[in-house]
Amino acid sequence: MSITHKPSDGRVPGQGSGPDAGQDPESKANGTENGGEDDLGAAGAQLSTQPVDTLASGPALGLVGWLRWMWRQLTSMRIALILLFLLSLAAIPGSLIPQHSDQLKVDAFKKAHPDISPLYSRLDLFHVYGSPWFSAIYILLFVSLAGCIVPRTWQFVGQLRARPPAAPRHLTRLPAYSTWHTDASPEQVAQAAQKALRGRRFRINASGTSVAAEKGYLREAGNLLFHVALFGLLIGFAWTSLNAASGGKLVVEGDDGFVNNLTQYDDFSGGTLYNADDLKPFGFTLDSFDDKYATSGPERGTALKFQANIHYWSGTSGKDAKKGAISTNHPLSIGGEKVYLISHGYAPVVTVRDGQGNVAYQGPVPFLPQDTNLTSTGVIKVPDALGKNGASDQLAFKGYFTPTGDLTRGPMSLFPGEVAPILWLNAYHGDLGLDSGIAQNVYQLDATHMKQFQLNTKTGVNGVALSPGDVMQLPGGAGSLTFNGVKTWASFSISHQSGNKLALVSGVIAILGLMGSLFIQRRRIWVRALPSEHGTLVEMGGLGRSESARIADELGDLIAQLQPDAPVRTTPDEPADTADEGGDEPGTARVPGASHAPDEPTTRTDDEGARP
């Protein structure tokens, strides 16, 4: 009966996959599970409400039997574990493949990978987090969770109403154990123990001169709270995504600004329960945009501050506009909606004359930043231009804007602030293709039906670089472009949100529950005082979760506390720690072999014959 026993499969006892796998005080405590030991009996039972995993015995016959079997499987810890793992796996592709929320990137990806993209589309890989297969996993997980929480809650309520179970017969079997003889009477010892345990806020169940005590119910409560809060998070999430709507708008400094209706948005995505009809009336204009950049040192060019100065109003009238500011991390709430500053850039102001000498276009044209120094690209489209002969000859200009440019270096901005703005343009004429009915991206030029002007430049580059005030003459009297100046623009995201609070509150509760669940130890302590030939024999045992190291410390503290009332007999006839289990107790003689498996390496079998 010793440690040298070798299991036939070459594995260590207690670590194998056999029926005794992973035995520890808790799983023993769960009683009938796995058939193993039951020497702690009811005393160890229900130290948690963790479900007992029945190893999959096949389903009973019949539909009901099958359904019941499936439900049991679904709500088992094993399946919960697998679903959790599947959930994490399923989340991966969405982080590596562009998602539909960034349509530009998706389009670029589809263009770059024409072979694989149709397959990806069919598998919802551009839309992972709303896909049926991703949803299926988390819905199953939450069904499993519900099936787990409800019975556990009832069980827990039952445990709260029950009293701590009576001590097991053999306290020596417990993970922490102590014993001594004292001259105090059993009643005195039991009294003192009760008092001490009460003082430590244990729940007590005393019978005769035995005391059973339990503490740490909050662990279970925390665990249940945490899992319930996960539902709150899920509902908050769902609510948010059903109700959320957001749209983007680029506003140029000094122009008409924005009023909140669908036609005004550059892009808009509504939620199922909130769409364009629900938009609340408000508006704002961009008065100016402050940007500050470091001008020296290694951090030259790094942005220090972005702030959009606006006037805003709620209601449709546009009256009573108030001054406000929106900066990064500091959105503004207008009319119940939130307006965020997303990005900013420059809009060169140009005047374009056509072949007839008429002004065919005048105004700012936003260019989109391409790098941190705000080298920007853009297109100026002039659909109303007439040619020299009076027929429609649409014009287009395409190129770069550099807020701080250098003619000798080409279209590459050197600093994000506006120090030496240069507009670098090519020119085209012909048909812009706007009549085809297909919506065009205003920032891109479809030059398939256009011809590029041969610009007469000395450098041989077919383009022109303009500083403010410069005029570019198109060859053959086709018209001209004047670079009048530069305005700034800012883009905003306008979003409607709800469900945030529910998600936040659930998150906070989840953390609190988690802390209760992980930091609080549920444990039991038993004290038994019985008369013996050497005075009163005090036995004390503690049972906690296997990870709990503190149960031994706690027992130690308790012993110290009991010493004044139950001092150790100064000349005990035998060393205290060899006092045997059961020997002093009438009627509790052990039945050898009945209470523990013979190959169990940790049983204290060698104590058997040690009694005098």
Next chain:
Amino acid sequence: MMAAAVNENFANYSNYLIRSAMFVYALAFLAHLAEWVFGGRSKIAVQSAALTSDAAPPTAVPAVTVRAAGQAGTTTIERPKVITRASASDRDISDGPGAAGGNEKGDLYGRIAISFTVLAWVLHVCGVAFRAASVQRAPWGNMYEFSTTFGAVAVGAYLLLLALKKNVRWIGLFLTTSVLLDLGLALSVLYTSSEQLVPALHSYWLWIHVSCAIISGAVFYLAAVGTMLYLFRDHYEVALMTGQASNTRWGDIMRRLPAAASLDKFAYRMNALVFPLWTFTIIAGAIWAQAAWGHYWEWDPKETWSFITWVVYAGYLHARATAGWKGRKAAYLALVAFACFLFNYYGVNIFVTGKHSYAGV
């Protein structure tokens, strides 16, 4: 000069301090090596001593002796002992003697190593502080700063455990090795000269969110070291129990580690300790995202990988409570979870573009 401009002198001091810290960490590393080498030669080291069965009754490992709780007067009374009984999975194998293996010289070197580690850590922390002073903000604006702080917190956590008299000296060698790697990588590959933050990072949530992420990562790291050693030691113990352990150098190293059960518990406690903090990190990030971008959750790659990391750690905690999954399988899950954390930090910053703008290498 602008108020928040970079003080380049401070930045230089910081670099100098970090390099000095690396030098002292290297000394600590060598001292730890010496500790292990001398411990290996120890004559006391007898392989079979790893099994307690010869020495003591297998079930009674006296773990705690009751302390005399300030009882003046009656001083000499005998105190009952608390006997702890290992659970079946603990195998009743007691902790190894530590790297020094009971060898006096080895122990001396171990102490020297710890002194060096303390010194290096002080230099390291000063380096981080000077970096912060040079940019007048939290020193977590880019991967270089994140890495140096991360190392400092990991060592700080280790020293704290030592100060609390926890049995963690066995981590020393592994920790100094990885801190050297971490700092070396930071200085050579990830180095970014001090700079200001893009406006999106101007927020007190930077302090909250990022400091929690760093602390979580550092403690998860200690747990991962524990888990890895648990797997090795567990393997060794299985061999020992079945009589197949050979007297190799590897076995000699394993012998000196704590018991598999202790390593497992250590790893669990570390993981369980910071898991709520990691949960908070994610929630704090969501609150910040709400303020900065208008959506608290958008499945940005960084968010996604934080979520994945969180779910795998939750899986690990579940596994420990599931029959048939505790032990080695749960340990593998813990390692996968830490790998996810690392990928979130290095992989996502380098290979995936998202909104987290500090990703600049």
